[in-house]
Amino acid sequence: MGTSFQLNKLFGLWTEAQIRDEPTIAFEISIGKGRFLFAMFFDPEDKKTKDQLLLFLQNTRHMLPLTLYGSHSKGVFQIYLKPADVDAIKRELQLEGHGEPFEISAFIDSLNAQIPNSLPLAQKIDTLRTNMTAISGYLNEILDFAMRTELIGERQLPPNKKPREKTLRKLYLYSTNSAASVAAYIAALKKRNRTLSWRVPAERVTTSNTVNR
Structure with missing residues (x-):
C-alpha cells in the first residue's frame, strides 16, 4: 500500500467547501522546481470521487490519483505513497541523477504547510480552466x-x-x-x-x- 502521510491542512478548504455547498477544490503549489496541482471533486451523490485527490505534477505531466483516508470531519486526510509515486515526485522536482538527498516526509510536510486556508470559488474555476488538459482524462468522473x-x-x-x-x-x-x-x-x-x-x-x-x- 505504501507509506502513509498526512495532509491535514486540507481540512480548512474541505470544511469551507462543505459550508459553501461547493464541493470542489483546486489550487497549485510550487516547491523548488516542482509545480503541483491539487484537485478534489466530492459531490455527495458520487461515492467514487468523494475521497479522491488528483495530484498533478506539472513539469512532467504526470498524474498521481490518490485516495484520502481517515475521518475528514475530524481533520484526518491520510494518503499512501508507493515507491513509484516518490520517484515521480523526485522527477518533478528535477532531483533524479543529481545525488541530492531527498526526504519524502519533509517534502510532504512542506507541501502540507503551503495548502491555503481559504479559496474563493472563482479562483478554483480559474485554476481548473488553466489546467483543463491535466484533468481531461477524468471528465467522465467529475x-x-x-x-x-x-x-x-x-x-x-x-x-x-x-x-x-x-x-x-x-x-x-x-x-x-x-x-x-x-x-x-x-x-x-x-x-x-x-x-x-x-x-x-x-x-x-x-x-x-x-x-x-
Missing part, C-alpha cells in the same frame, strides 16, 4: 454526461431535488464568462433551485456519425 458541453438553458427542479454538482461544474470549464460571473451564476441557480441542460455540440455529432459510417 461531470455528468461529459460529452454534453453545449449549454441549452435552465430547468426548474421540484422541491425534493437540487442541482447536481456534476452538472453545474460544466460551467467551470465550458462557460466563456469570467470565473467570478460563473461563481455568482451558480450561487443564483442554487438559490432558485434550478439546474442546467446540456447537449452534445453539433460538430461532435457530425464527426461521430462520419466515423461510424
Whole structure:
C-alpha cells in the first residue's frame, strides 16, 4: 500500500467547501522546481470521487490519483505513497541523477504547510480552466454526461431535488464568462433551485456519425 502521510491542512478548504455547498477544490503549489496541482471533486451523490485527490505534477505531466483516508470531519486526510509515486515526485522536482538527498516526509510536510486556508470559488474555476488538459482524462468522473458541453438553458427542479454538482461544474470549464460571473451564476441557480441542460455540440455529432459510417 505504501507509506502513509498526512495532509491535514486540507481540512480548512474541505470544511469551507462543505459550508459553501461547493464541493470542489483546486489550487497549485510550487516547491523548488516542482509545480503541483491539487484537485478534489466530492459531490455527495458520487461515492467514487468523494475521497479522491488528483495530484498533478506539472513539469512532467504526470498524474498521481490518490485516495484520502481517515475521518475528514475530524481533520484526518491520510494518503499512501508507493515507491513509484516518490520517484515521480523526485522527477518533478528535477532531483533524479543529481545525488541530492531527498526526504519524502519533509517534502510532504512542506507541501502540507503551503495548502491555503481559504479559496474563493472563482479562483478554483480559474485554476481548473488553466489546467483543463491535466484533468481531461477524468471528465467522465467529475461531470455528468461529459460529452454534453453545449449549454441549452435552465430547468426548474421540484422541491425534493437540487442541482447536481456534476452538472453545474460544466460551467467551470465550458462557460466563456469570467470565473467570478460563473461563481455568482451558480450561487443564483442554487438559490432558485434550478439546474442546467446540456447537449452534445453539433460538430461532435457530425464527426461521430462520419466515423461510424
